[in-house]
Amino acid sequence: MTMFPWDEQPELNITPLVDVMLVLLAILMVATPAIVYEEEINLPQGSRTKAYAKRSQLHIRVDGKRQIFVGKERFSWERFADGFLLLSQKVPKDAPVYISADKHLPYQDVIYILKTVKEAGFTKVSLLTDG
Numbered sequence: 306m307t308m309f310p311w312d313e314q315p316e317l318n319i320t321p322l323v324d325v326m327l328v329l330l331a332i333l334m335v336a337t338p339a340i341v342y343e344e345e346i347n348l349p350q351g352s353r354t355k356a357y358a359k360r361s362q363l364h365i366r367v368d369g370k371r372q373i374f375v376g377k378e379r380f381s382w383e384r385f386a387d388g389f390l391l392l393s394q395k396v397p398k399d400a401p402v403y404i405s406a407d408k409h410l411p412y413q414d415v416i417y418i419l420k421t422v423k424e425a426g427f428t429k430v431s432l433l434t435d436g
Contacts, residue, residue, distance in 0.1 A: 361396055363427075367406040367418060386421050393425040405433040 366374045373380040380388045402422050406415045415432070422430050 361400045363393075363396060363400060363402045365402065365404045365418060365422070367404075367410060367414070369407040369409050371410070371414065373418070385418070389421055390425055393427070398426040399429065400427070401429040401431065402427045403431050403433050408435075 363375060368374075371382040373382065373385045375389065375392060378388070378392060404415070404418055404422070406418065419430060419432070
């Protein structure tokens with residue numbers, strides 16, 4: 306059997322290819338942090354003619370003697386429900402209502418205030434604490 310030159314198995318030398326790819330990878334890793342992307346964004350124009358209106362809110366305070374204060378108004382315990390219903394007609398129902406009560410009041414008294422506020426139609430009612 307005679308060996309002819311075209312019967313040889315060629316060997317692939319991929320070492321130069323790997324060297325070139327490693328150099329390109331190193332260049333990419335060094336250059337990537339320096340690339341800054343900038344896009345043009347057109348923001349919509351806001352209305353500057355409208356002034357910010359402060360939302361109305363109610364703050365209900367109950368002292369240790371069961372005197373109830375809504376803002377500058379003072380109510381007795383017996384007349385609070387009716388008085389608050391009349392007062393609340395001037396305030397939007399989505400206004401937040403904050404209730405702060407003396408810590409020595411019974412739980413049922415605070416719940417009575419909360420129930421009266423809820424029955425008046427307010428949905429955003431919070432109980433304030435010291436802590």
